[in-house]
Amino acid sequence: MLVASMNYALSLGFALTFLIAGLVAAALLHTYRNLHGVAISPIGAGEAFAGTELSFTLSLGSAGSARRGIVVATAGERSVSVDLAAGATQLVQLVAEAPRRGRQALGRVTLWTDFPLGLWRGWAYVHFPLSGIVYPAPEAPAPPLPLGNEGSDAHKNVHAADAELAGLRDYQRGDPLNRIAWKAVARGAGWYSKQFEGAGGRGALELAWADLPPGFDTEARLSRLTAWVLATEREARAFALRAPGLELALGHGAAHRRAALTALALYPPERAQ
Amino acid sequence: MIFAAAPATPLARTQLAWLGALVLLAQLTVASHVLPWIAGSGAALVLIRFVLSPDRLPSPRLRRVLLPVLAFTFAVAIRIKFGYFLARDPCVDFLYVLVGIKYLETRNARDGGLLVCLAVFLLLTQFFYAQTIFAALLTLPVLLVLGGALAALREAPADAEWKAPLQRTGRMILQGIPIAALLFIFFPRLAGPLWGMPADAGAHTGLSERMAPGTIGALSLSDEVAFRVDFEATAPPPAQRYWRGPVLARFDGEAWTALSYLRRGEPVRASARTIEYTVTLEPHGQRWLFALEHAASLPSRPATDATSGGPPGDLALLTSDQQLLAKSPLMQSVRYTERSTLGDSFPSTGNIERRENLQLPRDRNPRTIERARELRAGVGSDRALIAAVLSSFRSEPFVYTLTPSPVGDEPVDGFLFDTRRGFCEHYASAFVVILRAAGIPARVVTGYQGGELNPDGGYLIVRQSDAHAWAEALLDGVWQRFDPTAAVAPSRIERGLGAALPLGEYVPYMAQLDMTWLKSLRLHWDAINYQWQRGVVGFNVDRQRDLLRDLGLGNARHWELVALVAGMITLWGVVLLALARRRALSADPAGALWLRVCRRLARAGLRRSPEEGPLAYAQRAARRWPQWAALFARIGNSYALLRYGPESEQRTKLIAALREGVAQLPGARKLRTQSPS
Numbered sequence: 019m020l021v022a023s024m025n026y027a028l029s030l031g032f033a034l035t036f037l038i039a040g041l042v043a044a045a046l047l048h049t050y051r052n053l054h055g056v057a058i059s060p061i062g063a064g065e066a067f068a069g070t071e072l073s074f075t076l077s078l079g080s081a082g083s084a085r086r087g088i089v090v091a092t093a094g095e096r097s098v099s100v101d102l103a104a105g106a107t108q109l110v111q112l113v114a115e116a117p118r119r120g121r122q123a124l125g126r127v128t129l130w131t132d133f134p135l136g137l138w139r140g141w142a143y144v145h146f147p148l149s150g151i152v153y154p155a156p157e158a159p160a161p162p163l164p165l166g167n168e169g170s171d172a173h174k175n176v177h178a179a180d181a182e183l184a185g186l187r188d189y190q191r192g193d194p195l196n197r198i199a200w201k202a203v204a205r206g207a208g209w210y211s212k213q214f215e216g217a218g219g220r221g222a223l224e225l226a227w228a229d230l231p232p233g234f235d236t237e238a239r240l241s242r243l244t245a246w247v248l249a250t251e252r253e254a255r256a257f258a259l260r261a262p263g264l265e266l267a268l269g270h271g272a273a274h275r276r277a278a279l280t281a282l283a284l285y286p287p288e289r290a291q
Numbered sequence: 292m293i294f295a296a297a298p299a300t301p302l303a304r305t306q307l308a309w310l311g312a313l314v315l316l317a318q319l320t321v322a323s324h325v326l327p328w329i330a331g332s333g334a335a336l337v338l339i340r341f342v343l344s345p346d347r348l349p350s351p352r353l354r355r356v357l358l359p360v361l362a363f364t365f366a367v368a369i370r371i372k373f374g375y376f377l378a379r380d381p382c383v384d385f386l387y388v389l390v391g392i393k394y395l396e397t398r399n400a401r402d403g404g405l406l407v408c409l410a411v412f413l414l415l416t417q418f419f420y421a422q423t424i425f426a427a428l429l430t431l432p433v434l435l436v437l438g439g440a441l442a443a444l445r446e447a448p449a450d451a452e453w454k455a456p457l458q459r460t461g462r463m464i465l466q467g468i469p470i471a472a473l474l475f476i477f478f479p480r481l482a483g484p485l486w487g488m489p490a491d492a493g494a495h496t497g498l499s500e501r502m503a504p505g506t507i508g509a510l511s512l513s514d515e516v517a518f519r520v521d522f523e524a525t526a527p528p529p530a531q532r533y534w535r536g537p538v539l540a541r542f543d544g545e546a547w548t549a550l551s552y553l554r555r556g557e558p559v560r561a562s563a564r565t566i567e568y569t570v571t572l573e574p575h576g577q578r579w580l581f582a583l584e585h586a587a588s589l590p591s592r593p594a595t596d597a598t599s600g601g602p603p604g605d606l607a608l609l610t611s612d613q614q615l616l617a618k619s620p621l622m623q624s625v626r627y628t629e630r631s632t633l634g635d636s637f638p639s640t641g642n643i644e645r646r647e648n649l650q651l652p653r654d655r656n657p658r659t660i661e662r663a664r665e666l667r668a669g670v671g672s673d674r675a676l677i678a679a680v681l682s683s684f685r686s687e688p689f690v691y692t693l694t695p696s697p698v699g700d701e702p703v704d705g706f707l708f709d710t711r712r713g714f715c716e717h718y719a720s721a722f723v724v725i726l727r728a729a730g731i732p733a734r735v736v737t738g739y740q741g742g743e744l745n746p747d748g749g750y751l752i753v754r755q756s757d758a759h760a761w762a763e764a765l766l767d768g769v770w771q772r773f774d775p776t777a778a779v780a781p782s783r784i785e786r787g788l789g790a791a792l793p794l795g796e797y798v799p800y801m802a803q804l805d806m807t808w809l810k811s812l813r814l815h816w817d818a819i820n821y822q823w824q825r826g827v828v829g830f831n832v833d834r835q836r837d838l839l840r841d842l843g844l845g846n847a848r849h850w851e852l853v854a855l856v857a858g859m860i861t862l863w864g865v866v867l868l869a870l871a872r873r874r875a876l877s878a879d880p881a882g883a884l885w886l887r888v889c890r891r892l893a894r895a896g897l898r899r900s901p902e903e904g905p906l907a908y909a910q911r912a913a914r915r916w917p918q919w920a921a922l923f924a925r926i927g928n929s930y931a932l933l934r935y936g937p938e939s940e941q942r943t944k945l946i947a948a949l950r951e952g953v954a955q956l957p958g959a960r961k962l963r964t965q966s967p968s
Contacts, residue, residue: 019411019412019415022415022416023415024420024480025481026419026481027481027623028415028419028422029827029830029831030418030422030426030427030430030827031418031421032474032478032480033427033471033475033827034414034415034430034476035415036416036471036472036475036478037434037464037467037468038411038437038472039467039471039474040464040467040468040469040470040471040474041434041437041438041460041463041464041467042465042467043470043860043863043864044462044463044464044466044470044867045463047466047864047867047868048463050868051868051871053908054620083875083878087445087446099446099964101327104878105879111453129821132445133445133604134438134439134442134445134446134448134456134459134460134463134465135438135441135442135460136442136444136445137441151346152740174499180570182599192505232572242943255373270839
């Protein structure tokens, strides 16, 4: 436009070009002011299983005037666009992919805006010491919970004394011999194991690393244990967790479950612990 | 510049609507300058997409094939229509259609960005044709929509949300005006084009170096302004306002043309009748500068203040037949100061002029030549012959009219002996032919005669309708002006075209005599337009130099100017940000005061922690500086009440108390030195 105005000595061409230049320059100030004075602070991180998404919560506040189109983005492509009223504070959920178990940090957060005209982009980088726990991906479909340890007298007694036969299920390697439904085997109907339900609630479990099939690698074991921990929740059973370097006493409830999942997520436990 | 929106997502309906509005408005500004069928089809392409639902349009894949074919077809059609393509008009026509086609295939934000650029360029092209105040005013709303379209490309707006983006853009344009003005004034202008301008770059009206029966008559129908004049003293009376332009000395039996060679001439001597004036000449694509008869100096750039406007002769040269010729065709309006000695004669330069001005095609217009010889034989002197010719124009039934009858193959014969109806060029031409045939050197002079004094601006407006042709005869070594039109229609010279034409004949509006309110309104308007033309449209390399000199920057180096502009742009940014900040603060006076307290205490070493409320912070401060405990309590309490208390009429009182408290608070340095720790 400038070149055309120059070549043809179009005064109004110059005027139009420069008016647009003024508009662009003013847009720069507006973009700057839109981002300037936005306060961002970390609130918390969620929890997730590997392969799903982990969410982080941040709070976004505008000290002075209203803000439009403030985009909060993680290092990945995920972003959230927020409009803020004057003086308002708003919670923003940032979702990040959680590919691997363990502790996942939020990383660098980019705060940017191209309001009002999309011609300029103002941005700021923020780092927060905010991280979430990514649990191992539960094995799916996971085999049913183990029936308990044959060698444990306590368990045997429980079953002997007041257990009722609850049903049969497919036999699975490692089921104790005395649980096999031999009658069914004899009839030639296939291999089943008997399931009992204790009269005083479901029986306590010990989820042990060592009980898992020997061919499993670490991640497969963690994955199955995670699935089982989740299964105990569905069946409302207490459990203990035992793995090399990791000992979680018998317990139940959300906190216990989270402790178990966290321990599995961060496996192997750090030496210091 | 970054178009931040994800480029691949298809545009929403509202986004397309914004883009469509921008394209249509941009097309509207040039619609009257392109071919009618181009104007129609270009706009129709936009409307198709506007009106039809997406599923009734051809599929995107089909469109990808169809649209280039369509564009090519239009290009070929335009090429055929004009006979050429790489020139201004065909290119503007093609651009006009192209934005329509581009709009049809706009799918995502990146297309949208490109479309916006094309539309803005189309918006610019209107100024090739007209740089009027109206054109400028009509462009402003399009700029608002441009802002709206850009905002829409950034984020698809809701249906009802069209006012806010326009308002925001309006605010930004206002804020950008200082930048625009700065660049407009300081951006270097060029004296000539960067590349050759297409031949049709300036479709200018005005006199040319050829005069055939009807050419000046056609020109006289135009109300367009040829030039405007500011007189140093009072303007001369109408009868003396002969603005000399092209001098035509060669005749082919029908049309008059200028000599192909020129000799330098001398200005006439200054005398008591010499007056000074400044002409603002509209670009007319030719080299002539117009001056009152007869130029007593070479034109110079208008002097401003004490400084003189550059050496005379810098602008134009004077030929021996008293034409002022600029160095190159006038593509921009030009302003020059000129002095003329009013008179109807000036000395000839010699015998060569006699020979040049006796030329006549022997075999044309035989009746006229015959009659001239008879006349010559009947009278004693050249002057007597001229008087006889003029009196015959006066006494015989000659009619002065803009609508002469066809004159046939021998135009002068036909006019003199058959139709006897003609406009000034007919009379001037016939007069000179008779004189030449009688052995008197003579030639046709064209230019403007008269002009209208604008009561508003105290200047003279000369329009195309004042175009005129008269004659000059060489008598006793002196070129003497004769105006045969004056013999037929004396009022043409005294009072203008409107007075001279027969009743009922069409007269260009501004040449009409009666001073209706509408006409006086138009004169006011012209006064405004004159300033516009001078100050804005005519702001060229010369005007820029003058202005810089007036600003005391005449000798500034380039980098100094660049630094100055950069500095002023920075200042602009700082001022605007400060204003915005002040506005934000004044919206919340309590907050602003509290912020001041927090800052001062922080400088004094007591920083407020983010979760600390005003009361707790004030208490902490009171513990730190017990001597001002009451003051801190008052500040903290009033702020807490203002911020978290109920809405009440006490607000202003509380703010006053807070302000007073802040005023009494010692400075940070004093606090620091008084700090116990």
